[in-house]
Amino acid sequence: MTLSDRLSQLPLPIICAPMFLVSTPKLVIECCKSGVVGSFPALNVRPQEKLDEWITDIKSALDEFKTSNPEQVVAPFAVNQVVHPSNSRLAADQAIIAKHQVPLVITSQGNPSDIVEQVHSWGGQVFHDVIKVSHAKKAISAGVDGLILVTAGAGGHGGTLNPFAFVREVRSFWDGPIILAGGINDGFGIKAAQSLGADMVYMGTRFIATQEAQVDQDYKNMLIKCxxxxxxxxxxxxxxxxxxxxxxxxxxxxxxxxxxxxxxxxxxxxxxxxxxxxxxAGHGVGGINDIPSIQELTNKLLADYKTAAML
Ligand SMILES: Cc1cc2nc3c(=O)[nH]c(=O)nc-3n(C[C@H](O)[C@H](O)[C@H](O)COP(=O)(O)O)c2cc1C
Incomplete structure (x- = not known):
């Protein structure tokens, strides 16, 4: 089955966004088991040599889960590569990603052309992070398969563009997958993103306040209060x-x-x-009032998404 087919069969169109120091194999595995694409920045793995171990662990945990739960939809996982020339680990990390034929590579901050060529050689896809229309056009020329539009209010290095205007403008020249990022934390936001013309959403902050996220408990509590x-x-x-x-x-x-x-x-x-x-954290923090397990969170997201679809 192609990656596009696998993504179209997910119960919810969500990528749990790669987050520096937050994304771990545990978070990725639990997301994928719940039908959410799990991802992590390669730069989270230190020392660099451990990347092989992280990907091996993720693949074997998901294979084992699939074998014992053949009816369950298990989402693919993704690795985020910073393609800026300042990333001295890029080639070494990419060699491990190639060895494992990672299905989805998310690139950010630079020109993804070389990565696109490699990832396509094993049938994988590349989604590229953009905060401007000019970046989106360059990424399309580089041959990427999907565009992640990081808009105002996103956690981490957020963009500044309004999501309504950004999605509509990119949709006027791009028919491929659009993944919308910024302040989305419930099923209503997911449905709204699709109404705008996005195919999937990126959710970061919401997944930090989950049982499986291995961050300081005070961080999770602060997300609830803020x-x-x-x-x-x-x-x-x-x-x-x-x-x-x-x-x-x-x-x-x-x-x-x-x-x-x-x-x-x-x-x-x-x-x-x-x-x-x-x-x-992103602007969606006001809607975070609990620290559920990822399965509880996805159940709630799905219920809200269905309610939003009936409005
Ligand atoms: C703590 C934190 C760390 C992040 N680190 C990265 C990163 O290393 N690479 C990256 O591409 N995006 C990073 N992001 C941005 C997310 O991938 C994503 O764009 C963002 O979380 C989406 O907005 P939301 O948090 O409002 O859902 C980070 C976000 C957060 C909250």
Whole structure:
């Protein structure tokens, strides 16, 4: 069965987005078992040599599950590759991805042409992350199979474009798969994305507040307590704009009013580990009120999705 066929048979059109320091084999496996495409950034694997082990573990856990649950739809998994020239591990990680013939490779931050050629050689597909229409056009020229439109309010390095306008403009010149990302955390958002013309959605933040996510419990609790006004979009910490949970900045002594008014803070952040001490989330955080298992979450997403379809 082709990857496109497998994706079209999923109970819900969801990719659990790759998240730096958050995505683990456990999260990926449990997502795939629940019919959600699980993914992880190759850069989460340290040292690099362990990538082989991660992919082997994911494949064998899913094969075992399929054998004992032949009726269950098991989703494919994806690995995210940063294709920017600054990624010194790209070739080594890609060799492991090729060895395992990973079905779906998600590329970000650069030109995916070389990866596209390789992945197509084993019948896999490449979806590329974009935040601008010009990036989408370049990715299409590079031969990608799908476009992930990262819009305003997405967790991590969010975009700035409005999802309504972005999807409609890309749909005017691209017939292939569109995956919409940014603040989507329930079945109503999934249905709305499809109404706009997207084929699938990318959901990141919602999956951090699950039993299986191996992150600090305080991070999960903060997601429950926070709402959209607790998110700030700043390029001060990494040089690239990202959405952060304000209480996680305050925890390490950052004056958020200074950050908002001056765009920077004078505090010496020398000992602060970005992404481990300071936490990211998308605008959808206000809709997160619990920490379910991934199976409970997907059951709820499916129920809401069906309700939304009847509206
Ligand atoms: C904590 C965190 C880490 C992330 N790390 C990455 C990453 O390493 N690579 C990537 O392509 N996207 C990364 N993202 C962005 C997600 O892949 C996705 O675009 C985003 O989570 C979708 O928006 P949502 O969180 O509002 O659902 C990250 C997002 C979060 C919340």
């Amino acid at each position: 709402a959209i006004e607790d998110i700030v979009f700043s390029d001060h910490f990494t040089g690239v704009h990202a959405n952060y949970l304000i209480p996680s900045l305050e925890r390490v002594g950052i004056n958020v009013q200074d950050l908002i008014s001056k765009g920077k803070v004078d505090l010496d952040l020398g000992n602060t580990n970005f992404w481990t001490d300071i936490w990211s």
